Amino acid sequence: MKVSTCAIALTITCHVASAFVSPSTFVPIKDVGRSSVSSTKQLYATINVDEEAPRDTDSIEEWSYSYGIGRADGIQLVGENLDGFLDVHVESAQDLPAGSSVMYIPNEVILSSNRAIAEFGRLEEAESLLVGNGVESEIREFYLMLKILVELEKGEESPYYHYFEGLPRFFANGASMTPFCYRCLPPFAVKLCQKERVKLNHVAFGCKSRVQFLSEKTRGDSLLWEWAFQIVYTRSFEAPDGSGDLCLYPIGDMFNHATDSNVAYAYDEDGNCYAQTTRDVAAGEPLTMTYSDPTNPSYLLARYGFLDESSPASFCKLGVDWHISDELVNMGYSTSTLLFYKDTGEVSEQVWDVLLYKYLGDVDVGRQQEFYQAHMNGDYETKQSYHECYYEQTREKLLEHIDDILGELDGLSQKSAYGGAVAGDDHPRLPLILRHNDFVRATFMAVRSYYFPGEPYEEQTGSFSLSSRNAFFT
Numbered sequence: 001m002k003v004s005t006c007a008i009a010l011t012i013t014c015h016v017a018s019a020f021v022s023p024s025t026f027v028p029i030k031d032v033g034r035s036s037v038s039s040t041k042q043l044y045a046t047i048n049v050d051e052e053a054p055r056d057t058d059s060i061e062e063w064s065y066s067y068g069i070g071r072a073d074g075i076q077l078v079g080e081n082l083d084g085f086l087d088v089h090v091e092s093a094q095d096l097p098a099g100s101s102v103m104y105i106p107n108e109v110i111l112s113s114n115r116a117i118a119e120f121g122r123l124e125e126a127e128s129l130l131v132g133n134g135v136e137s138e139i140r141e142f143y144l145m146l147k148i149l150v151e152l153e154k155g156e157e158s159p160y161y162h163y164f165e166g167l168p169r170f171f172a173n174g175a176s177m178t179p180f181c182y183r184c185l186p187p188f189a190v191k192l193c194q195k196e197r198v199k200l201n202h203v204a205f206g207c208k209s210r211v212q213f214l215s216e217k218t219r220g221d222s223l224l225w226e227w228a229f230q231i232v233y234t235r236s237f238e239a240p241d242g243s244g245d246l247c248l249y250p251i252g253d254m255f256n257h258a259t260d261s262n263v264a265y266a267y268d269e270d271g272n273c274y275a276q277t278t279r280d281v282a283a284g285e286p287l288t289m290t291y292s293d294p295t296n297p298s299y300l301l302a303r304y305g306f307l308d309e310s311s312p313a314s315f316c317k318l319g320v321d322w323h324i325s326d327e328l329v330n331m332g333y334s335t336s337t338l339l340f341y342k343d344t345g346e347v348s349e350q351v352w353d354v355l356l357y358k359y360l361g362d363v364d365v366g367r368q369q370e371f372y373q374a375h376m377n378g379d380y381e382t383k384q385s386y387h388e389c390y391y392e393q394t395r396e397k398l399l400e401h402i403d404d405i406l407g408e409l410d411g412l413s414q415k416s417a418y419g420g421a422v423a424g425d426d427h428p429r430l431p432l433i434l435r436h437n438d439f440v441r442a443t444f445m446a447v448r449s450y451y452f453p454g455e456p457y458e459e460q461t462g463s464f465s466l467s468s469r470n471a472f473f474t
Contacts, residue, residue: 050169060077077104140246144248186437236248237289296335358389411460
């Protein structure tokens with residue numbers, strides 16, 4: 001739902017007198033997570049999952065207390081406008097020391113892939129299809145998605161109905177993007193976003209006909225499957241008990257991501273989930289978790305649909321179209337190690353190693369192998385002598401790579417400007433894409449300025465024309 005441009009403070013606060021709601025005060029729950037599969041045959045989901053549909057945040061407070069979800073004093077949900085849609089996150093209205101329990105989610109309320117498998121049994125035909133399509137790693141997500149669909153079919157009879165009504169309808173991640181969106185992103189981000197779309201096609205759309213306990217109408221509703229997929233892929237976390245279980249923690253899934261996060265999940269001996277502070281938190285500070293590697297903001301965009309502007313570094317985009325050999329991996333090739341640092345403009349040691357390794361491979365394979373062996377043997381002196389000998393050549397390769405990426409981003413800016421002017425509100429994900437590209441550009445410019453201060457960059461400009469509007473927007 002599109003909302004006004006002002007921030008919205010939701011009246012979702014904790015009213016208990018104690019610092020934290022005692023588990024003994026929670027209302028017992030009946031039949032949560034224990035649906036009868038056969039009872040859904042004649043039912044159909046009543047929730048509106050259109051991306052313009054409103055989020056029913058008004059009933060979340062009553063629902064959460066009714067089902068035993070507790071919050072410490074001063075813990076509140078706050079809503080704000082983000083690109084025209086409502087985003088809800090958790091804040092503390094008071095100072096919290098490290099180790100404070102801020103939220104409690106009873107075991108019975110947690111939506112779990114392990115429980116879903118126990119409830120439905122193994123769907124061997126669907127699992128075989130997932131394996132055959134190369135997404136066998138997504139089996140947990142598949143069963144958790146089915147659990148959501150089963151509960152949706154119960155409509156208001158589901159204990160999760162009001163929870164689902166309060167969840168987002170609009171998503172901006174790779175699975176939700178259009179071909180136009182992909183055309184506005186740099187190649188590395190496109191690859192990540194398209195991988196998420198492939199998962200949607202295989203995990204959700206590809207298995208619909210294999211789930212016979214869902215009604216025929218539900219099986220045929222692609223929009224509903226996509227929404228259930230998005231909820232699982234953007235809001236679930238692996239259980240902190242080492243079981244490998246994939247879980248949705250109602251209300252606890254509203255902690256946003258941050259690089260310098262301050263909250264983590266923990267289980268007690270009964271499997272109840274506590275969200276606890278990992279450091280001191282100041283009043284008014286958002287309570288956040290770390291969803292994934294904070295040095296790969298393009299992955300966070302592709303998977304979750306947001307930009308982490310607090311990220312201290314970014315994958316340098318080297319080798320997007322390379323064959324990544326075992327030797328390259330041994331040299332340190334990884335999206336988590338080949339880093340450009342946004343604030344300082346420096347690059348990681350592995351960037352220099354990989355650049356030199358690739359350069360030597362082009363000019364002298366024998367010397368490349370000597371350099372590689374020095375690296376593998378921990379011979380720092382020999383390795384450093386290679387870096388000193390070939391510093392200017394490696395530095396030139398770095399500049400060439402930086403300018404190639406900046407040139408790509410210049411061209412994408414022109415495409416995006418054209419597309420935004422023509423399409424307008426037809427592409428609500430465009431503002432996020434532009435912020436992502438600006439973040440990448442600023443990071444690369446910081447590195448360029450640090451290592452090449454006397455070599456100004458000339459932005460690539462030119463007319464952008466299309467022979468056909470459809471060629472761009474389809």
